[in-house]
Amino acid sequence: MRVRLEDVARAAGVSPKTVSRVLNDEPNVSDVTRQRVLAAMERMDYRPHPSARSLAGSRSFLIAMLYDNNDNPASTYLAEIQDGVLEACDDHRYSMMVRPLRMRGDDFIRRLDALISDHHPDGVVLTPPITDYEPLLRQLRERKVPHASVSPVRRGDTIGVTMDEQKAARAMVELLLSLGHRRIAHVVGIADHGSSQWRLAGYREAMAAAGLPEDPALVVQGAFTFGSGVEAARQLFALDQRPTAVFAANDDMATGVMWAAGEYGLKVPHDLSVCGFDDTPLARQLWPALTTVQQPSREMGRLAALQLLEFLRGRGHGQLVQVPFSLKVRESTAVAP
C-alpha cells in the first residue's frame, strides 16, 4: 500500500512528528536525525498525502492562478504564463489550480470568496489585465491571501515580475536606426493600456536620442488587432513620404502592416522593414518571419510564482523582479532602401 509518514518514522527510528518536521523543513531537528529521516524517505519513495497535510495543517500547498479572459478566445499569452507558474509549483511540490474570474459584474467577490473558502489556496498569481483591479486586491488583502502579479502596472509593495517595455521598445527602434532607417513609423496600441504607453514612450525616446524631430504623421493609432494594423499601414503608405520602417506595438498589428504592404506591392523587408512586439507564435510562422521583442511570458509566470513561493516560505519578503527582454531579429527587417 501507500507509504505513510508513520512508516518512514518507524524505519528511521524516530517519532512521526519528527518526520513531519523534516518534511516541512522546520528548525529544531539535529542534523544527524534529519539526514537519517531524509534517507528513509528517499529509500521508501515516500510521498506525503496532500489532503492529509492540508486537513491537519494550516497550509494547502495550493497556488491559484487567476485570470480574466473577458470571454475572449483563449490566449497563448495566458497559456504560457500558466506553463511557467506550473513549472515553479511543481519544483516546490505545490499544486496549481487555474481560475477564470470575470471581473464584470460585482459577484466576482462572491466567487473569489467561494474559491478561497473551498480550496484555501496558500497564494494567488494574478495575470493581466487583473493585476491592478483595486476591489480584487482589496479583497485579497482582507482575506490575507498572499499574491504575486505578472506585469502589474502599479508598482510599490507589489510582489511579482515586470519587464522594462519602454527600454525594449527603445532598443527595437534603435535597431531600425542602426539599419539606416530615418522615417520610422509607430503604430500605437489601445490608448489606456499601460503597454501602449510604455512602447510609445520607448519609440519617442529613441527617435529623440537620434536627434530626429517627431513627425505626427508617422505615429498612428491602432487597437492591437490585425485589422487595425492594416488600416494604420494604409494611412502610412498614403503619405507623400512613406516610412521605410514600421514599428507596431504588437505582433498582430505588425502582421496587419505586412499584409497591407503586400497589397501595396511593397516587398518586406526590401522596400519596408516591419517589426512588432510580443513574439507570439505567429511571428515565427509568418513569412518573412517577424522581427519582434520577446516577452518571456513563460519565464515571467515562473518567476512570479517563485516570488510568491519564497514569500510563503518566509524566506525573502517577496519582491518585484524585472526580467530582461530580448530582441528577436528575424527576416522582416533589413537596411533602409
Add this chain to the structure above:
Amino acid sequence: MRVRLEDVARAAGVSPKTVSRVLNDEPNVSDVTRQRVLAAMERMDYRPHPSARSLAGSRSFLIAMLYDNNDNPASTYLAEIQDGVLEACDDHRYSMMVRPLRMRGDDFIRRLDALISDHHPDGVVLTPPITDYEPLLRQLRERKVPHASVSPVRRGDTIGVTMDEQKAARAMVELLLSLGHRRIAHVVGIADHGSSQWRLAGYREAMAAAGLPEDPALVVQGAFTFGSGVEAARQLFALDQRPTAVFAANDDMATGVMWAAGEYGLKVPHDLSVCGFDDTPLARQLWPALTTVQQPSREMGRLAALQLLEFLRGRGHGQLVQVPFSLKVRESTAVAP
C-alpha cells in the same frame, strides 16, 4: 468559522453521516430528510472541505487534464479545451489540475505514476496528440484510472468526444461548389495525421459527388504551417489553369494561401476564394476574415469531461459522443469569377 458537516447535521436534527449521504447523493435517505438537510446546507452556505473528503473517502474530486505540447509554444487549441474541461468540473464541484506530460523518453510512466499517487485523480482527460498512445493508455488501465479523450483517432470502447471532420470537409467543399467553383484545390496537412486524412477524404467525396474527376495537380501537400501554405499556393498559382478556390486543411495554411494570393496580385475573394479548417482566433482577425470550419474545442473539452464525470458517478457507462461542426462563412469566399 467554517461551517462543518457536523454543524449542518445539528441544524437539520440528523446525524453527520446522514448529511454525508445527502451530500454524496447516496440512496437510502428518505425524501423528507433529504429536503431538510438540503435546506440546512443552503441556509448555512455549507461548503464541504475537499481535503477532508478525499482523505476520508475513496474519491479525490479531482480531474487531471493531460497534454503533451511537445515543447511547442502554448497553443490556443489546448487552452480552449482546458477552458471547457474546467467548466464541466466546476459544474460538478470537481477540481481540475493540468499536467504537461512529455511522451518522449520513457520516464513518462514514472511521472504519470507520481501524478497518480500524489494526487489520486478520480479521472483523466486526454488531449491530442496523446489520445492514442498505447503505453499511456495501458498504464491508465493498469492503474484503473478512468479516462476520456478529445478527438481520439481510435474508436471502440473509448470514452470521449469526436467531430465528424470528413463530413465537415465535404460540407466546406460543397459550399464552394454551390458558389459555382469547379477548379477547387486542396492543401493537405501532415500526412500521417488523422485529421489530414479525414479532411482530404471529405474533399474527394464532395468532388466525386459533384461528378468532377480528381485533378492531381489540385491536391498539394502542406504541413499545417503558414509557410507550407505559401509554398502550396505558389505551386497552384503557377498552374496553367489556376484554381478559383482553395480549401486548406487548416487555418494557418489558408492564411499562407491568402498571403501568397496578395503576392500574386490576386484579390480574395474576388479572384480567389480561400477557406480553412479549425476557426482559430486568427481566422476572425484576418482581413478578409476567413471562411472556415469551426471545431468547438471548448465544447469538446467540456463534453469529454462531462462524459468522464457521468462515468465516475456510475450513471451511464461513458460514451464517445459526436459534436456537430459548423461552417463559419466569412468574407474570404465568394461566387466563382
Add this chain to the structure above:
DNA sequence: GCGCAAATTGACAGCGCTGTCAATTGTGTC
C-alpha cells in the same frame, strides 16, 4: 396487531498528517 424483511438512520473509528505541549537530552557555568 404481530412478525419479518427492507429501508432508514446513527455510532464510531480512522483516513494521514500537524499543532500543542510535555518529556527528554544536550550544553555551558560555577
Add this chain to the structure above:
DNA sequence: GACACAATTGACAGCGCTGTCAATTTGCGC
C-alpha cells in the same frame, strides 16, 4: 558534579469527513 537553560524529541488529540456495521424505524402480509 550539580544546576539552569536551551535544544531536541515525542505523545496525543484532532483537522472534517466517510466506511463499516449495528440500531432503529417503516412497510407489508396475514
